Amino acid sequence: MPAPTRDRFLDLLRAAIRAGTLVKLTLGKHRGTDATLRNLFVRPVALKSGPHFAFVWRHATRDVTKNLAADAALAALEPLLGADFLDAHLFTATQSAQFETQPDGRARLKVGQAPDPISPKVRTHDRAKSHLIPADAPWLRALGVTNDRGQPREGMADKYRQIQKFAELLSHLLAEADLPVDRPLSVSDMGSGKGYLTFAVAALLGDRATIHGVEARAELVDLCNRVARDNNFAHLSFTAGRIASFEIANREPEIVNPPDVLIALHACDTATDDALAKGIATGAKLLVVAPCCQKELRPQLTAPPVLADALRHGIFQERTAEFVTDALRAMLLEWAGYKTKVFEFISTEHTAKNLMIAGIKSHPPGDPTQAARLREFAMFYGIRTQQLAAHLGFSLGQFP
Numbered sequence: 082m083p084a085p086t087r088d089r090f091l092d093l094l095r096a097a098i099r100a101g102t103l104v105k106l107t108l109g110k111h112r113g114t115d116a117t118l119r120n121l122f123v124r125p126v127a128l129k130s131g132p133h134f135a136f137v138w139r140h141a142t143r144d145v146t147k148n149l150a151a152d153a154a155l156a157a158l159e160p161l162l163g164a165d166f167l168d169a170h171l172f173t174a175t176q177s178a179q180f181e182t183q184p185d186g187r188a189r190l191k192v193g194q195a196p197d198p199i200s201p202k203v204r205t206h207d208r209a210k211s212h213l214i215p216a217d218a219p220w221l222r223a224l225g226v227t228n229d230r231g232q233p234r235e236g237m238a239d240k241y242r243q244i245q246k247f248a249e250l251l252s253h254l255l256a257e258a259d260l261p262v263d264r265p266l267s268v269s270d271m272g273s274g275k276g277y278l279t280f281a282v283a284a285l286l287g288d289r290a291t292i293h294g295v296e297a298r299a300e301l302v303d304l305c306n307r308v309a310r311d312n313n314f315a316h317l318s319f320t321a322g323r324i325a326s327f328e329i330a331n332r333e334p335e336i337v338n339p340p341d342v343l344i345a346l347h348a349c350d351t352a353t354d355d356a357l358a359k360g361i362a363t364g365a366k367l368l369v370v371a372p373c374c375q376k377e378l379r380p381q382l383t384a385p386p387v388l389a390d391a392l393r394h395g396i397f398q399e400r401t402a403e404f405v406t407d408a409l410r411a412m413l414l415e416w417a418g419y420k421t422k423v424f425e426f427i428s429t430e431h432t433a434k435n436l437m438i439a440g441i442k443s444h445p446p447g448d449p450t451q452a453a454r455l456r457e458f459a460m461f462y463g464i465r466t467q468q469l470a471a472h473l474g475f476s477l478g479q480f481p
């Protein structure tokens with residue numbers, strides 16, 4: 082059963098308020114009892130007592146203002162949506178979401194990227210950003226990310242930032258995907274490593290999801306299973322194995338569903354393709370990958386004459402191989418039925434491995450126009466084989 086539209090909008094709103102990414106919320110088409118009320122505007126505001134949200138109730142001839150803390154703000158907004166106010170428009174740092182109630186009572190939700198990256202403007206002093214993952218979470222300490230005072234340990238500030246940013250992005254993507262609401266979600270993390278981001282997903286979703294990490298290095302699997310046990314993560318487990326040969330159907334007995342959400346973050350080279358192929362084959366609704374060390378295509382790159390002089394230089398070859406690899410992946414995802422977004426998920430100042438590809442299942446696979454463009458693109462760069470294309474049985478074309 083698809084998530085009701087109103088719940089999906091509320092999930093986006095909750096995530097934005099909790100993550101401190103709300104830029105503004107506007108409620109319109111007032112149908113409540115007060116005939117003078119027109120709109121409600123909500124913006125973040127920093128008070129001495131901490132971050133709050135300024136509510137401006139706009140009446141025909143006056144404004145009424147009230148500041149509420151996060152929980153009170155959500156409690157005040159939830160009953161209004163789709164009832165007193167038929168429409169709502171949410172802007173966060175990265176997204177915009179428009180909720181509309183139609184005259185026949187049905188609701189519609191349109192989610193898009195923010196027109197420009199916007200940072201939430203807070204009216205007074207800078208406020209400490211509230212994070213989705215509490216800094217004093219014991220698992221962050223157990224994995225060596227934070228110290229006893231809940232601060233990033235030396236050398237772990239970038240990892241800490243990446244964990245928080247990932248949790249924020251994932252919460253937006255989860256709200257956008259059409260995920261089941263009548264049972265716990267199943268989430269697979271392929272190439273889970275030391276589990277930083279797998280634990281972040283488990284902490285974010287709580288008992289809404291069963292999370293499973295797959296990792297080639299057995300010692301990391303043992304560590305993660307121990308930390309999960311010690312920190313009472315009943316729905317989180319890890320298995321040692323290779324992504325390509327891991328049989329989702331052979332998972333432990335308590336994990337019965339194929340993944341609704343599949344993530345693979347910094348899985349090396351073609352392991353990203355193996356993971357994407359697993360997710361597509363099992364019908365995952367949301368795929369999120371952060372590719373890493375794209376080596377496969379570099380030996381195949383054949384410079385078209387116009388690029389030959391540029392591609393004499395190793396660094397341009399390397400960057401072109403990265404671009405061609407990830408662009409092909411994004412196009413293959415579209416061809417396989419996923420609306421695809423490619424974006425930087427954390428500033429390059431903190432890590433070079435910052436590209437993220439997200440696919441949300443949205444349309445029937447196999448568009449022939451898309452297939453033709455894909456082949457043309459591959460041929461332009463001399464690419465004959467690519468791991469994800471091979472997994473999907475997609476031939477990149479006939480070369481002379």
Ligand SMILES: C[S@@+](CC[C@H](N)C(=O)[O-])C[C@H]1O[C@@H](n2cnc3c(N)ncnc32)[C@H](O)[C@@H]1O
Binds near residue numbers: 324325
């Ligand atoms: C750079 S780490 C990233 C770990 C984690 N996803 C993160 O972003 O923090 C990549 C991990 O993927 C694992 N890995 C790479 N290829 C794999 C494969 N084919 N099957 C299973 N694990 C793999 C490596 O052992 C390593 O622990």
